[in-house]
């Protein structure tokens with residue numbers, strides 16, 4: 127493997143030429159060069175220029191409902207603690223002790239304070255150092271100077287967005303134009319996650335992302351699932367919004383849901399009734415680099431991809447329904463609702479399995495030394511737009 | 523003016539930090555007795571939520587939204603108490619003392635520390651040991667004006683005696699409080715090591731009502747001490763009664779002096795400066811006057827409950843200024859007097 131970085135180095139000129147082909151107009155452009163899907167060097171550039179600079183979704187507010195609830199997430203080498211503090215604020219801290227750098231917690235749980243397992247430094251939920259045993263004789267030491275390092279955090283429609291770049295500008299204004307498509311009408315901030323998925327996939331994160339924003343594959347990949355309800359022509363892409371760090375495509379299937387029949391089984395969010403016809407149906411919003419939201423009239427499905435080396439990524443998804451339904455499901459006293467929920471989960475399982483399988487299969491192909499850049503169809507304009515954005519940010 | 527009834531309420535985090543390593547290793551065992559406290563500004567409390575012990579199991583049920591009780595409101599005549607005075611702001615305390623014209627504070631543990639009595643006795647001793655070290659550290663800001671009453675566990679007498687010997691070497695340590703349990707009477711030989719350590723170090727015992735089991739009222743404890751001849755066996759032992767006011771004292775002493783084999787002996791101990799009672803914010807002027815008359819003003823101490831205050835202490839400012847109280851705190855706190 128030592129030769130990989132060198133290989134890319136030696137082919138720098140060719141890689142640049144290939145990027146120039148990508149940057150042509152979509153229907154004249156070549157796809158992203160295959161090495162972008164496996165080169166450790168290019169991967170590192172994506173991490174540095176994208177994942178450490180952009181707003182990344184690390185879950186939903188309902189992942190940490192009570193004070194002291196915490197979860198941990200990894201963005202490449204950065205482990206983060208996401209915690210609800212005693213003042214009901216959600217904080218994100220780097221999971222690194224300020225004493226001598228030990229990782230402080232793993233997994234998730236509930237705690238009144240974070241105690242480093244190495245020498246017992248104790249931090250409040252807000253990250254302030256509350257206890258440093260045996261440090262009274264250390265000169266010029268003030269606990270105030272050693273809080274956990276916090277990351278920027280913003281709550282948007284119930285999503286916890288984090289940015290590891292302290293200089294980053296706020297998230298909400300970046301996506302404010304999404305409201306043109308009525309995003310706030312889908313009731314997302316009132317939705318509560320009732321089912322979660324987590325996969326570690328054997329593919330590059332961009333392969334799965336591209337798959338999620340082109341409908342070209344639907345008739346071939348989703349033979350068992352979507353194909354029946356969503357012919358390719360039902361999708362409208364909005365490639366004209368090219369200056370935004372997000373994209374949207376809308377499946378023109380008003381009233382779509384994840385039930386067996388496609389009819390909603392959960393209460394329909396009333397505000398979706400007034401949507402303009404070209405915006406109503408099943409919008410898929412993608413906020414760069416790796417967060418997606420699939421709205422329907424009765425649910426929100428969302429996903430986040432986090433890279434784990436060039437050949438792997440973590441895919442996390444959630445199914446969320448209106449708070450009232452989520453509470454009823456939690457009580458478990460409505461068998462019909464329970465059955466509907468299981469039906470939704472089962473159907474999402476099925477189309478996910480199709481997408482995951484094909485993305486891993488694509489990655490095995492991309493790793494061939496004979497893989498070459500290809501071309502885009504008119505159904506893959508958003509994938510081209512996404513690839514161009516990645517190239518611009520990470521490789522230029 | 524010496525105020526023998528003032529408090530610090532270090533957070534669980536500060537107690538943890540000051541504990542011995544073994545004790546810190548038991549942190550997880552303590553969590554069920556820890557609650558999140560919502561601070562109340564202006565009372566000397568911190569401004570951000572923190573952890574403190576409670577006498578009951580709370581975790582994790584109490585977790586929910588930021589909860590916990592607030593501290594009692596500030597002393598009506600002391601105005602605003604600066605942030606953190608009750609935890610780690612010793613400088614703020616000194617400034618408040620200057621403003622109130624108080625020379626010295628004897629610092630006691632607030633009920634959130636005493637709540638450790640609900641834990642296993644070795645754990646409670648761990649909390650008290652950590653507290654004592656914390657309080658000494660707090661008083662480093664001015665060891666002449668800030669004095670520590672060590673907090674010790676009656677269920678761990680050997681440990682308590684060792685603590686007294688070790689920590690009495692700190693200049694700011696000026697008194698000892700023992701959490702007397704309900705099951706063992708103070709005349710039990712189990713306590714001999716503690717009384718012996720007090721005898722050797724010359725530190726007085728400050729009996730605080732809220733720190734011991736409620737059966738140990740001042741009258742009850744004094745009776746035990748007399749019948750068990752504790753004063754006789756430990757001729758240097760001195761005791762001050764706090765958190766009980768002074769109304770009980772004249773009658774109790776007179777009554778006890780009629781009961782015992784050597785009538786008038788209690789009175790002699792009072793006159794010899796071995797028995798004290800603290801005037802508190804809840805005493806009315808008449809009881810203070812009576813106590814001063816019957817016990818002699820030299821036997822009275824003053825306590826303000828700084829920075830806490832109970833309800834109905836309208837007369838507190840007037841009492842505090844009683845001139846006969848000015849001198850005695852120092853006599854009580856002076857070692858081996």
Ligand code: FES
Nearest residue numbers: 223225226242245
């Ligand atoms: S590395 Fe965390 S306490 Fe030492």
Ligand SMILES: [Fe+2]
Nearest residue numbers: 337338347481
């Ligand atoms: Fe798909």
